[in-house]
Amino acid sequence: MVAYKALRALANTEMALFAQDEGLRYLWIFNGEGSWLELAANGKRDEDFLAPEKAQQCTELKRKVLATGEPDRFELQIMCGEVTRWFDIRLDADRDESGAIIGIIGASLEITEQKQREATLKTLLRELSHRSKNLLAIIQSLASQTARHSITVPEFLVRFRGRIQSLASSQDIVTDTDWRGAGLADLITLQVERYAPDGMRQVLVSGPDVYLSPTAALHVGLALHELAVNAASYGALTAQIGIVEIQTKFTEQEGQRCLSLTWHEKNGPHVDQDRNTRFGTSTLERIVPNSVSGSAELSYRHDGLHYHLMIPDTQFHMMQDKVAATQV
Template sequence: MKLSSVKESDRLRIVLAGLRSAGVSMMYQDTDLAIRYAANLPGNWPLDTDLEGASDDQIFNAQQAAKVLSAKQQVIQTGETIKLEILRDADNERHWFMLHIDPDTDADGAVIGLFTTILDIDDIKYRETVLKTLLRELSHRSKNLLAIIQSVASQTARSSQGLNDFLFAFRNRVQSMAQSQDLVTASDWRGAELFALTQSQLQPLVGKNAPRFTITGDDPYLFPNAALHLGLALHELTVDSLARGALGPAGGKVELEASEHLNDQQVPELTLTWTETFATPPAETEIQTNHKNGFSGAVLGRIVPQALSAGVRHETSDNKMIYQLVIPESQYEAEPRHTRP
């Protein structure tokens, strides 16, 4: 069918069909704000034909209608277009609409009526709400992260022997937190898997496949706060082990085991145990100081357990070092069981 053969009534029908597909509604009113024509109105609105001669108070409740009528009277008086977001609350349903109110003028420029284009913006308002929530969450997490970094800087400075020592340790610790944060961000702030978090902390220090390190047991999803703090603990354990323990001069092996179980109150909790078995017993002075002094001791003995509301056990003997956290269910989400090197 050629375009020239399309009747004017068919053209109007085609236009309305296109507007309907796009979710666009239309309304025309005279200067008394009586509705003279309506098309494609949303399904839960009054019928187009029922609105002829009516006003906006037939569509909106009293408060909303007053807002719409005020805007339309302003367009009649000024001849300028107005855009208005309006929440229609009717029949136990709430929907947001964008109203484009345009003047209809005669040849002399006098306003003789109003065109109102109505667009459903529920999706837009939903995205705005989600974005605002995410920004608030991001602000909250950023403040927490900055507070942690400030604490790390302060504690590192107290235990450093000089500027170079401070810079080396502080940079490594900030990098450790960045690696944990990358995993949390990649999961849309859900958290990080324990195994992935552990490997992200060990790989920069001991390589991708450390022959003397094994992780076994459950692989839970740690919530963001737990992932960040536990990542810092794993970093300190690895650094200390390389300096004095089984991954370093003492030789031997390290096993990290994660196991979920029920406590005495029949509530699930996660026991995470880092065990170093030494091939050669460290010197007596190293046994006494291993993992327990300076910033490392503060992280392992106080900062991480408090942040996770976890119980802690930290023991060192001639042939073994055990660091254990008992983490409440509020800090993680259970995942399937694995065994990985």
């Protein structure tokens, strides 16, 4: 009665039980429907219903158990149409009353979902490792460039902390979207607002919004940080009537669709170009455009600093529901 109830309980699980004789012919199969044993039947061997290489795998391990009398365990991978399924199979020797080995008894449990989770986890860990290395490379470059263009340790610390904070803020957006990227409008507000004395009142944002790739989000965020710090220290954001215009539009460059991002300052004090030939310039003119496979131009016009960045469409995709021409 206990054995009968136990079998009834097993019938509601993904576990199958089986027994084979010394010739590895199946004697009985319990709950094999829907598993790799579905086509098995009493009197059949593994080679009668499994692919040759899978049948050989099963047969070799079962013969080992018959020879040694020791339990064994293996995983069986089979294709069901276009779906890969995995089964955890445990084997033991079947013995008669005298202890002589007379066959095999076994249990099979489907572990396909577990394998899929493991594969997904491995993919995520590889992706995390890749992105972490990229992030560390960016930080290393930040440290090196900041040190190269800093005169004193306090100056280095202020500049480096600001850039790391900028990077961390952009990374927060990327992480919140499961590493898919970041909306450009969100990135602008995040990086610029903290340096604008009156919030975003002096910052006018117009043009289409796009969704930047993770790499582009980090580097464009860094460019916006450098521009905002410069504007708040020397440029338009230091004057009450100063204005920063940030415009985006779609264009083509060498036959490739691009997003044109323009930062234009107006009504600010005259900026001496020599004051800015430091790391900010390197970031804006070389590091950022190279990182997004684009191009950039930085100029000092009579009405304020002007920056133009071209981002190829490999680094962004459209946000159909976000086309704005507003003052943020």
